[in-house]
Amino acid sequence: MLTIRALKTPLIGPIDLTLAPGSCTAISGPSGAGKSLFLRAIADLDENSGNVALNGNAREAMPAPSWRRKVAYVPADSGWWAERIADHFEIKSGLGEQLESVGLGAALSWDVSRLSTGERQRLALLRALQSDPEVLLLDEPTSALDPVSVELVEALLQRLLAEGRTLLIVSHDPAQPQRFGAKCLRMERGLLAAAHSREAAS
């Protein structure tokens, strides 16, 4: 259970949100509304105030690296610091199958420079899964993917949900939250609100 109370940075908030284990929550909203900043603040990557806790354990009570291994944030544009893809992964059992499952079985022997945006996006997600996080904060995880890859990634996310992990997804695709049975929220000018239902909007 991830609880967020009065989370605030100079640009967003205060935001309150509770995420139950095994649940999926989707955030939509115009660009510049602060969706990515919100995810960054949860991951403690920008200065912020407020209380964030995982299963009752306050974020500040643990070192930031430990927190980020449990609450993993995957930005929309991933960073790669070495030339070879294999250098970004811890080679352990199960990694091969995971790569297969998103259609990138051979990727470990490649160089980062040959990756397409969509390939980077999928590899960045798998990279974040290596620390076995309880909560995943995903910033537009399928924005650069072709329909087949979207299906593969969504199947992976479904498996993660079934394992009891918590997902918080920023998505511009209105159909995606429905496929996950996600609770839909809308962000505007740094504040979070329940999304208007379709009927009310029309």
Added chain:
Amino acid sequence: MSGYLALTYWDVVAASVFLVLNAVFSILLDLGLVRTLVVSALRMSVQLLLVGLVLKAIFFAGSVLWTLLAACVMMAFAGREIWARQDRRLTGLWGPGLGAAVMLVAGTLVTIYALAGLIRPDPVWLPQYALPLFGMVLGNTMTGVSLGLDTLHTALARGKREVEAQLLLGRSYWDATRPFSRQALRTGFTPIINAMAATGVVSLPGMMTGQILSGVDPREAVKYQLLIMFLLGGSTGLGVIGATFASLWRLTDARHRLRLDRLSGGSS
């Protein structure tokens, strides 16, 4: 004194004849260099003549206070130069303060060690030894520190995504910035390493040349030059390491965040 031949001011003026010739060429070929050439030559002349007068006065006064004051002025100029040579700078007092503080520690430490422990003039602060030595130490440390900081700040600003990707995977700021701090240290060390490698083969170092011209046995001059080069290398190293890690510490925080908000400027 057998070896030393004093120059008259006319000798100095006559030495500039080739420089004047360059200016004439520049006018003939329309290179547009005359102005810069003349301004920098005049500026150099004024600066050096003034320094000559000031040094003469300080040597004559033989006062520890005036010597210290001169050292402080040199330090302030060097600190300002470090600040000016960075494309991106730390905000607030850290910007000018870090370079000056690092040089105060590294430069003073090395200079005092050399004066009190090795050269041992009497008195130990004798301006004829202290000021030229301090000047050489400062000049080299300044070059190293400004290169190191400039490299670190530019690399971090451009590599924000790479650093944050590692932080997000649960690495410490120390590990995530390691390639950049290494790069900064290497760049900061490069000039002094190059100087050590080339010294004596291509050109004779200025100080050694000066001693030889004033009649000192070349073997003695070499000993002095070696001593100076070791001191310069030591001081530059201390300064570069201190400045790089202090700046890295300032640009991260206890929650392992990259704090580029504490960095300003940047023309690219």
